[in-house]
Amino acid sequence: MPExxxxxxxxxLLALFIPFYALMAMVVASAKLPGLPVLVQTVAYALLGLFxxxxxxxxxxxxxxxxxxxx
Numbered sequence: 001m002p003e004x005x006x007x008x009x010x011x012x013l014l015a016l017f018i019p020f021y022a023l024m025a026m027v028v029a030s031a032k033l034p035g036l037p038v039l040v041q042t043v044a045y046a047l048l049g050l051f052x053x054x055x056x057x058x059x060x061x062x063x064x065x066x067x068x069x070x071x
Contacts, residue, residue: 003067010063014056021052 025048033041 001067006065007063010059013059017055017059018052021055025049025052 029045029048033044036044
């Protein structure tokens with residue numbers, strides 16, 4: 001797949017994934033976290049706020065992969 005196409009697809013995936021993840025994280029947080037101790041809520045919000053980096057990093061790594069047979 002040409003590098004430009006891979007980067008375009010990756011950018012579209014990121015543009016769709018990040019807002020979707022943010023909405024899902026808000027739904028989970030509002031459904032499960034009220035009433036829990038403050039420390040548990042803090043850790044949960046921190047984890048939910050950082051977890052999107054893992055799949056986004058995989059997408060960016062895929063976008064930056066060199067073309068097979070190039071170089």
